[in-house]
Amino acid sequence: MGKKAGQQKKWLRFRVGRRISQVLFLTIFLFLIFATVGLTGAGFDAENSAAVPYPVEAFLDVNPLAMVTVFLSTFSVPKTLLWSLIVLASAVFFGRAFCSWVCPMGTLNHAVSETKPSLTKKQKRSRNQVKPAHKIKYLLLISLLVSALFGSAIVGVFDPISMVTRGIALTVLPIANYLVSEFIERTAASGSQSIQQLSDAVYGAAHGFVVHQGGLITASGTLLSLFFIAVLVANRFVPRFWCRYACPLGALLGLTGRFSLLSLKKDEDKCTQCGKCEQFCSGAASPMPGTNWERAECDVCMNCVAVCPEDALQFGLAGWAGLTENDGPDLRKRQLIGSALAGAVIVPIARTTTISSPGGRPDPACIRPPGAVAEESFLERCIRCGQCMKICPNNALHPALDEAGVEGLWTPILVPKVGYCEPTCTLCTQVCPTAAIKRVHEKQKTGASSKGAMVRIGTAFIQRGRCLPWAMGTPCTVCEEFCPVSPKAIRLERVTEQVNGTSVTLLRPYIDPALCTGCGACEYVCPVHDEAAVIVTSAGETRSKQNKLLL
Amino acid sequence: MTNDWNRRRFLQRAAIGCAGISAVTGAALMAKDAGRDAPESTEKVSQIRDFQASGKSKSGFIVVAKGTPDVATKKAIETLGGMKQFIEPGDTVVIKPNVGWDRTPVQAANTNPLVIRALVEMCVAAKAKKIIVTDNTCNEPSRCFTRSGIWKMAEEAGAEVVLPAEHRFRNFDIGGVILGQMPVLSPAVTADKFINVPIAKHHGLSKFTGAMKNLYGVLGGRRNRLHQNIDHSIADLADFIRPTLTVMDATRVLLRNGPQGGNIQDTKEVGEIIASTDQVAVDTYSCGLIGLSPADLPYLRLAASRGLGVADLKKIRIKRVS
Numbered sequence: 001m002g003k004k005a006g007q008q009k010k011w012l013r014f015r016v017g018r019r020i021s022q023v024l025f026l027t028i029f030l031f032l033i034f035a036t037v038g039l040t041g042a043g044f045d046a047e048n049s050a051a052v053p054y055p056v057e058a059f060l061d062v063n064p065l066a067m068v069t070v071f072l073s074t075f076s077v078p079k080t081l082l083w084s085l086i087v088l089a090s091a092v093f094f095g096r097a098f099c100s101w102v103c104p105m106g107t108l109n110h111a112v113s114e115t116k117p118s119l120t121k122k123q124k125r126s127r128n129q130v131k132p133a134h135k136i137k138y139l140l141l142i143s144l145l146v147s148a149l150f151g152s153a154i155v156g157v158f159d160p161i162s163m164v165t166r167g168i169a170l171t172v173l174p175i176a177n178y179l180v181s182e183f184i185e186r187t188a189a190s191g192s193q194s195i196q197q198l199s200d201a202v203y204g205a206a207h208g209f210v211v212h213q214g215g216l217i218t219a220s221g222t223l224l225s226l227f228f229i230a231v232l233v234a235n236r237f238v239p240r241f242w243c244r245y246a247c248p249l250g251a252l253l254g255l256t257g258r259f260s261l262l263s264l265k266k267d268e269d270k271c272t273q274c275g276k277c278e279q280f281c282s283g284a285a286s287p288m289p290g291t292n293w294e295r296a297e298c299d300v301c302m303n304c305v306a307v308c309p310e311d312a313l314q315f316g317l318a319g320w321a322g323l324t325e326n327d328g329p330d331l332r333k334r335q336l337i338g339s340a341l342a343g344a345v346i347v348p349i350a351r352t353t354t355i356s357s358p359g360g361r362p363d364p365a366c367i368r369p370p371g372a373v374a375e376e377s378f379l380e381r382c383i384r385c386g387q388c389m390k391i392c393p394n395n396a397l398h399p400a401l402d403e404a405g406v407e408g409l410w411t412p413i414l415v416p417k418v419g420y421c422e423p424t425c426t427l428c429t430q431v432c433p434t435a436a437i438k439r440v441h442e443k444q445k446t447g448a449s450s451k452g453a454m455v456r457i458g459t460a461f462i463q464r465g466r467c468l469p470w471a472m473g474t475p476c477t478v479c480e481e482f483c484p485v486s487p488k489a490i491r492l493e494r495v496t497e498q499v500n501g502t503s504v505t506l507l508r509p510y511i512d513p514a515l516c517t518g519c520g521a522c523e524y525v526c527p528v529h530d531e532a533a534v535i536v537t538s539a540g541e542t543r544s545k546q547n548k549l550l551l
Numbered sequence: 552m553t554n555d556w557n558r559r560r561f562l563q564r565a566a567i568g569c570a571g572i573s574a575v576t577g578a579a580l581m582a583k584d585a586g587r588d589a590p591e592s593t594e595k596v597s598q599i600r601d602f603q604a605s606g607k608s609k610s611g612f613i614v615v616a617k618g619t620p621d622v623a624t625k626k627a628i629e630t631l632g633g634m635k636q637f638i639e640p641g642d643t644v645v646i647k648p649n650v651g652w653d654r655t656p657v658q659a660a661n662t663n664p665l666v667i668r669a670l671v672e673m674c675v676a677a678k679a680k681k682i683i684v685t686d687n688t689c690n691e692p693s694r695c696f697t698r699s700g701i702w703k704m705a706e707e708a709g710a711e712v713v714l715p716a717e718h719r720f721r722n723f724d725i726g727g728v729i730l731g732q733m734p735v736l737s738p739a740v741t742a743d744k745f746i747n748v749p750i751a752k753h754h755g756l757s758k759f760t761g762a763m764k765n766l767y768g769v770l771g772g773r774r775n776r777l778h779q780n781i782d783h784s785i786a787d788l789a790d791f792i793r794p795t796l797t798v799m800d801a802t803r804v805l806l807r808n809g810p811q812g813g814n815i816q817d818t819k820e821v822g823e824i825i826a827s828t829d830q831v832a833v834d835t836y837s838c839g840l841i842g843l844s845p846a847d848l849p850y851l852r853l854a855a856s857r858g859l860g861v862a863d864l865k866k867i868r869i870k871r872v873s
Contacts, residue, residue, distance in 0.1 A: 038694070040694055184716075199718050207714065393691045424653050446813050475778060477778055478778050480756075488808050526775075527776045
């Protein structure tokens with residue numbers, strides 16, 4: 001190694017800057033995910049507590065893919081998504097710099113990609129070659145945007161910001177919660193008092209952060225977890241695999257940055273073809289002089305300019321005479337038409353076929369969060385980021401599998417068996433980046449407001465064959481006790497019944513469908529533990545015109 | 552690598568393989584032995600500490616103080632002889648409010664936070680070493696403690712709020728007629744003194760939830776099965792925990808749609824704090840505040856017949872102050 005070339009020092013600083021930026025944005029991102037809680041504690045007054053403290057959905061607000069999708073599916077844009085114009089504008093100046101300087105999914109992919117130090121220089125170079133299959137992401141983007149035009153925000157399954165939010169909130173966090181809770185349980189179970197103090201200390205530090213009261217699970221979340229983990233593991237085989245091959249946001253920024261000001265200046269005279277630039281290129285963007293620079297693939301990671309020992313590479317904002325580049329992907333007409341057609345048929349297929357549910361009518365298990373817009377609009381907007389599921393204090397919201405049809409994959413549904421909708425909580429309605437869940441006031445949930453404004457997410461039904469007072473001559477009123485509305489939606493009728501020759505007074509529960517909000521508290525607390533004697537289904541939800549129950 | 556298997560190498564490999572398999576099997580057997588077959592470890596405590604301050608308990612005597620929540624609370628305790636009568640310097644004191652629900656004070660589903668603050672201040676003045684405020688809530692605990700206003704006021708006054716985390720429950724033998732082993736919120740029952748601070752409310756099944764029913768809040772596990780025999784289980788709990796003091800918050804009571812209410816129209820301003828060392832007498836008096844008669848509540852008779860207190864309104868001496 002000789003001494004550093006004249007310009008190299010400067011570019012090394014840029015690379016350090018990029019790394020600092022990645023760590024910074026990842027930290028902010030993780031902080032916001034962990035801060036996605038309602039504020040509780042000694043510092044808060046009774047009357048104005050438990051609101052969302054920060055714009056926890058900030059990374060989704062700046063996501064241009066979400067904005068473009070919602071614009072195409074609804075021809076309107078929620079105000080908060082206008083922040084994403086900043087990122088779109090950044091692409092006009094700096095190309096895909098967002099991918100390698102800001103995107104938290106990109107940073108995680110980048111980090112895992114770096115875990116292969118044993119590779120030879122030759123192997124590294126060969127992994128960073130331009131591949132025709134890199135254009136899959138553009139075709140995927142086109143498909144997804146066309147399906148958005150057909151009214152489906154299925155893009156959320158592939159959107160990297162949604163993916164990483166979901167991945168951390170619904171995969172990493174439950175794992176962390178499980179491990180820390182196990183540790184606390186085990187130390188608490190030990191006989192030693194000093195070890196028990198440790199469990200209290202850990203609980204104190206982790207409560208509300210990773211430790212969730214009553215555990216944390218992601219119902220039908222295995223597929224989601226495996227998908228996220230597979231995306232991370234793929235980096236072991238190809239650096240930034242997802243970013244290069246599949247990322248629709250990267251594709252959108254690549255296309256936007258087609259005429260970006262930032263260019264890579266290559267000096268063929270200085271270049272000794274040592275190949276170092278290629279060895280470290282994170283985007284497989286062909287940085288070596290003598291080849292065509294792939295503008296849309298370059299994520300401006302600054303590796304090539306930082307490692308070039310000959311000063312043969314420079315980034316500059318002005319164009320330069322000898323620029324040889326491919327400014328965008330080489331998309332053939334037939335591929336374009338094909339992917340657009342694919343996007344066009346995805347929606348009809350998803351709406352005319354089902355995997356296992358009967359379809360045709362609202363699914364009983366498709367209980368949407370309070371404030372969710374009507375199903376058709378919901379599917380136009382929900383990008384499956386999982387923020388609502390993360391912030392739910394009762395672990396009640398879970399990613400759907402096919403309860404909302406194929407199209408509704410990973411959209412939020414309430415699973416009362418795992419958790420019920422906390423009566424006065426409106427947190428999920430405060431964090432939705434695409435307004436698929438509209439703001440709801442506490443009064444609309446508890447029935448304390450006027451009837452018209454009341455938000456009902458479903459209705460409870462007594463299963464008389466399983467109910468203790470109905471079928472088994474045994475007193476029980478737990479569902480009525482927990483019913484949070486006033487007057488209560490569960491009414492008790494006193495009967496006296498002969499049970500084995502003795503007369504027993506029983507209070508039998510009845511549901512008043514006009515009062516029930518479908519919160520699921522009754523199902524959650526029913527002492528018939530495996531399959532409750534009272535169940536909640538989506539019937540009667542206020543957002544639906546079809547799923548009405550009462551005249 | 553060459554494929555030069557010979558006898559020596561075969562034997563070496565076979566020995567390593569066998570050792571590995573036996574190690575794994577042995578470990579599995581030991582794990583099974585330690586975990587699955589051993590009975591679950593429990594702390595067999597049929598009668599926990601009797602929290603009653605010796606010689607200070609007056610069966611069948613209650614103080615009814617009128618006024619705002621904090622003033623009436625202080626007046627009631629002073630009339631009972633002052634907190635120093637019950638708390639010794641250096642004591643660890645548990646204050647057990649009703650923080651069952653994610654409700655604000657005006658809805659009268661939880662104990663008024665001003666009552667808790669007044670009690671904490673009096674315990675601090677009586678030189679208690681540590682004051683714990685705890686309850687196993689029905690709704691999500693952090694929200695209940697915050698929105699009841701109790702978290703803030705208790706900690707500002709010098710108490711520690713202990714959330715009902717899973718690791719804080721231990722199996723205890725309640726030793727009751729129907730309650731056997733149950734998970735119990737252990738910080739609540741391992742202190743020196745126990746002050747029960749219920750609120751007077753309607754309840755669909757037990758009709759009235761007051762002092763004795765409030766003790767449900769130290770239980771964990773699947774306590775929703777207790778409703779199948781609610782009167783006996785309430786009496787069992789009152790037998791299990793005999794509080795140092797019972798301070799009933801009846802400043803604003805819940806008349807309907809209990810125990811969580813939600814509607815201010817369900818509540819009524821009564822403006823009373825009832826303090827006593829006799830939890831049965833407190834419930835016997837207080838149920839009248841929501842329009843019930845002691846005869847409506849079988850658990851009062853059950854508790855009285857076990858000698859836990861006085862359930863006959865005529866035999867209760869009431870001292871009124873304002």
